[in-house]
Amino acid sequence: MGARAQLTTQARSRIVDAACVAVLLIGSAIILFPLFWMAETAFKPPSEAYVMPPKFIFSPTLVNFRGAFAQQQGAGLAGYGTGYGRDLLHSLILLCASVAVALVLGTPAGYALSRSRSAGSRLIAGGLIVVYIAPALVYVLPLYVVYEKLDLLGSFVALTAFYETFELPFVTFMMRAFFSDISRELDDAARIDGCSRWQTFLKVVLPLVRPGLVTVTILTGVGSWGEYFGALIFSGPSTETAPVNLADFVGAGTSNWGALAAGSLLLVVPVLVVVVVLQRGYLRRFAAG
């Protein structure tokens, strides 16, 4: 009797396991579906990209990547025809500039917030969340008016300043959380040993939050690399970013799927490589819970 009851629970748990795997496989298939299209179409001869039924077996080619870089100049709706290679570079410059500003200003601010017990600092932390979560539009609209008056439209300064509306509060808030995990007694010990506040911060506390700093840098960088709306409004011929360039050719009428897929892949792959390489340990811990 007891054995039979156990057997049925075992059988039931096996059925539940199977159902879970089935649901996970469906979810995984949906997650991979557009990514598979992207990876596949990027290497498919352009003549076979439109064929119905789709040809899943073909001889791979790199012609689409050449196509992505050679997209006709100024063919899009709002594009500047600067070429995809240069636009990838613009994206990278913007990423470096905006993340650097956010880290240099946000990390000490996060430290200060984590070490202050005043009500004001909690208020400021709350304010930072509000600034972070507000939709981009709320800043883009008035900044457009300001940039126009200051003749800053289309400059890296304009883009970087706008990117700080989400990067700086994010870095400050996240670093505050990481610094809060580190005991104040460590600060006190460093102080007693004769460190100044800056020395305590730079030489004692900061090295301890390096894993957190790496995580925040990556997340901020991914955010900057993927940002689209602000770049669409603010970038100009000398600053057009890769997502803006790519989006431009969606609206250009004759969609060259091969070149679009290749260009998309060039946006996606660097992020995945960086995340996997730099975050292997972190991700493993995360996946393990």
Place this chain on the structure above:
Amino acid sequence: MRPAGSPAALAGDELGGRGSEQAPARRSLRRARDWADRRFFVLAACPAFVLVAAVAAFPILLSSWLSFTNYTPVSQSLSWAGIGNYKQMISGPNASFAQSAITNTVIFVGGGLAFETVLGVLFAVILARPMRGMMFFRALFFLPLMINVVAATIAWGAVLNTSDGWVNYFTHILGLGMPNWLGSSYTAMPTLILVDSWTGVPLIAVIVMVGILVLPRAPLEAARVDGASAFAMFRYVVLPGVRPVLIFAVMFRLVSMFGQFAEIQLLTNGGPGLATTVLNFFVYEQSFVNGDVAFGAALAVVLVLMMAAPLVVLFRIARREY
């Protein structure tokens, strides 16, 4: 040294001074150190706060003010318009557009969020199960969160293409015909929600999964020993435990759905007709395509208020005790 009652002395209390009976010399030394502390904190924090104020706080005020003017970048004219821009949403040639944008926003955010929350929690529960190979699925569900939104949207646009998209290849095989997913006013909004849930469901799933994994084991074991059904365990043990995390995830999604732009611009451009013109996209069109920045600013104020209301409710639910 500084006299008592000076900013330095106040700072001493604020920065964790213990205010005990100490020798005057030591006390003044401590005050000197507290003063140095305060200067450090101000120097460390101020540049960031000044920049946030300049690029975020000031523009918000400017935007609110612009919404009461008739400013347009083209004419550069600027005069007080009172509540004229807000009146446009109630009557006049733009009223019906603005109203349908507001309705669409409610459908997109409300419908999408409900869908994503239910599926997200379902996947979170499954992903949190201790099973062989689960690490692979956890990593996979993390993937969409790393994918550039423009790239993902282009891929979805391609696979949803009516005549040569992969989705319709499969629906055709299954005898479901070849629907014009993004071009029909019946399917455009649901399709957009499904595309949005490609990132939304994994986001909620991953956050809630972590919330489940860090739950204390004891109550779960107790419930199991007491013979609670799987559903009862979920409803009365897991769900209350992950409630704060779940609400955080929902708030996060709520905000990004209100601000959704790339998907709408690249997949439907707000169409067909106005079927997928949500408020965020409508503001973009009014401000940057039609050049009516002042009307756009007024709509942006409405957008923020619409977003703030459910956020406040969620925040209160999160803080409520059981």
